[in-house]
Amino acid sequence: MPEFRQINAGAAEIRIALEGSGPLVLMVHGFPESWYSWRHQIAPIAEAGFTAAAMDVRGYGGSSRLPEVADYRMEALIADILGVGIVLSPDAPFTLIGHDWGAPQVWNTALTRPDRIAAVAALSVPFYGAPEFSFDDVIQRVFDDRDRFFYQSYFRNPGRAEADLEADLRRFLAGFYYSISGDAQEGEWKLGLPSSAKLMDSLTVPAAMPGWMTEADLTYYENEFRACGLFGPISRYRNHTRDFEHLSPFRDRTITQPACFIAGDKDPAFNGFGMVTDPIGKMRRAVPNLETAVVLPGCGHWTQQERPAEVNAALLPWLSSLKGRVV
Structure with missing residues (x-):
């Protein structure tokens, strides 16, 4: 088991599962998951020479449980990620990996705070830019x-x-x-x-x-x-309109950091519940430095849990390529 730490991220206490040393790689889970969703990635990322950290998003597990719906808006979750980064990587930008709802969190953190995010990887949910409507x-x-x-x-x-x-x-x-x-x-x-x-x-x-x-x-x-x-x-899920309003000023911005994307071809979140025919092609306009893009045949929504070996085989070389380049 990794080491667990409680980190004061500002407005919330965030539980972190932590292993290794080196540049920070922070993993963000989705619904209904926890830090445990990254159990197959933490040790390999640490062994590759990184500080591997998997957080419980606010409202989950050992992190703060706040009372209002608005406490779970994207703006607040981005602030938690940045607050963790201030503690674990105060002097250097860091790398984010997210799955499911964690993917929009890491995409939008990279979008809104490129000064703090060196590189970004997402599983399951593509990024097409700040939303044009709620x-x-x-x-x-x-x-x-x-x-x-x-x-x-x-x-x-x-x-x-x-x-x-x-x-x-x-x-x-x-x-x-x-x-x-x-x-x-x-x-x-x-x-x-x-x-x-x-x-x-x-x-x-x-x-x-x-x-x-x-x-x-x-x-x-x-x-x-x-x-x-x-x-x-x-x-x-009750904050779509708040998120739209917060992200609207970033509508013309792209994510320019090095990026990685991994999804399963049976994942409904990958193709927008059947509404998007070429998710990766569409994503490249908003993520021009998408360096690794992998679609796993027969894999469903729980990408890194269903196919840990294949996810790690795609993720670890990309992470290692960042050393000496952006981290």
Whole structure:
């Protein structure tokens, strides 16, 4: 196990899993995950000559749990990342890696604070530039107005999803992890439900989890969410319009740092739930120094957990190439 530290990031206390020495590489997880999502990357990154740090995002695990929906806006999460960087890499820019919601966090930190971020890697979620409109408007038009269920609509009203999903956390986690993984078969993530459906109606809970998610892994996540609850994690989805307003001044800016992107071809987040035909090609306009771009056949949403060896094989040479160049 790595060393754990509590870091005062300014507005929040952030728990960090830490290993190694050298230039800082800070890993940021998504929903519903924790530092533990990077368990297969921490030691290899440390062994490659870096300080490998995986954080619990505010609202998760051992980090601060704040009471308001607005506490989980992108602006606040960027501030946490920068606050951790001030403590762990006060004199030098550092490298970020993010997955799922962690990907927008690291992309937007690199976008808004290029002076502090030397390089950026993201898994699962591409970057196309600061948004031109709030994703709330897309959800309304594509799903709500057509009476189609979308999990982010279900998350919209504080308390509803929390009550449903916390009633049986293990079942929720098993269903959510499995149904958008590369192991799920067609139809096991149920689409086309009416907007009155609940999230669990759309998921398949397997009799046994795939090999990449052991029962011990699932138990670790379950225990983390029993301790922290789901309000903070789900509130990330309730801030689309706040995020749009915060990022609007950066709409004409590109990410110029060296960048890496890794995704699975069965990941719905990679192609915008089927709305983007060439995600990597589209991304290159906003990330002109995208140096490594890898798509893993048959891999679902949980990229670095489903395919740790392949992710590390793509990530580590890119990280090593940064030494003496930008870190």
